[in-house]
Amino acid sequence: MSDQANVQKVVPYAESKLSKKEQIAVMFNDIAFRYDFLNHFMSLGIDVLWRKKALRLLKSLQPKQLLDVATGTGDFAIMANKMLRPDKITGIDISEGMLAVGRQKIAKLGLEDKITLQGGDSETISFPDRTFDAITVAFGVRNFENLEKGLSEMLRVLRPGGKLVILEFSNPTVFPIKQLYNLYFRYITPLLGKWIARSQAAYSYLPDSVKAFPQGEIMCNILTNTGFQAVTCKKLTFGICSIYCATR
Incomplete structure (x- = not known):
């Protein structure tokens, strides 16, 4: 089975007849x-350090127009505004529930x-070619229904010399x-999800989606085959998290 097929097969609600994309939207609306x-x-705050490390890779670029894909509640966009000071950040996400929380923040x-959050699908990004200087995605690509299509769309709206992180x-x-x-992820995370967010399914999906997602060299090859250049992968915290950086 291909990496793409593996990623598509892992969904939050196994019995549901909705597509993966629709299930992801429902799941994030719920939590x-x-x-x-x-x-x-659940990350003991380490996720904040990971985000800062990722955004530092864009500092030398000094992007003016930044797109944050799968922006969720806008945490990464807000941090990017503080660290990078672009003219404008646009965040897109398929979950209106997450976007509503983000807009309040x-x-x-x-x-x-400075920051606009709007409904949007990674596989059909509603912006013209070469619109953005930089694109960021934090903990969102493994939720794409079609990874290659999402990456191709990000390549399309990125300006030549622009970076994807x-x-x-x-x-x-x-x-x-x-x-x-x-x-931790197999047993403790679902219990915390059930207890705090009242959604065991969402936090059981998390370890399954991570396990199925192409990582390291495989992910780098997918980015290269999509058309990105100078692709790198940096592992953080013993490999619990990875930063992929690529240039158009």
């Missing part, structure tokens, strides 16, 4: 009210003129981190 808290709680911070969970391979990681 939007607790998403930010659970993210930071942006309004509270008085950043409406992807932050995504990966599977550690070092003992005993691998064993502890598997134990």
Whole structure:
């Protein structure tokens, strides 16, 4: 079975007749009210450091127009605004529930003129070719229904010389981190999801989606085959997370 088929096969609700994309939207709508808290709680705050490391890769580029794909509640977009100071950040996501939470945060911070969050699908990005200087995706690419199509769309709307930075969970391979990681994500994470977000399915999907997602050299090859150049992969925290950086 291909990597793409593996990714498509892993869905939040196995019995549902909805497409993966539709299931992802339903899942995130259900957990939007607790998403930010659970993210930071379950990663012990390390996810904030991962995001900062990813955004530092864009500092030398000094992007003016930035697109944040699968923006969720806008955390990455808000951090990008603080660290990179672009003229404009546009965040897109298929979950209106997540976007609603994000818009409240942006309004509270008085950043409406700098950050715009709107409904949007990674596989049909509604912007002209070569619109953005940089594109970011934090913990979202493994949720794409069609990974290659999403990457192709991001390549299309990226300007020549522009950069794509992807932050995504990966599977550690070092003992005993691998064993502890598997134990935590397989058994503890779903329980926390059920207890705090009232959604065991969403947090059972998390380890399954990470396991099925193409990682490291395989993901780098997919990016290269899509048309990206200078593709790199940097593993963080014993391989629990990876940053993929690529140029158009």
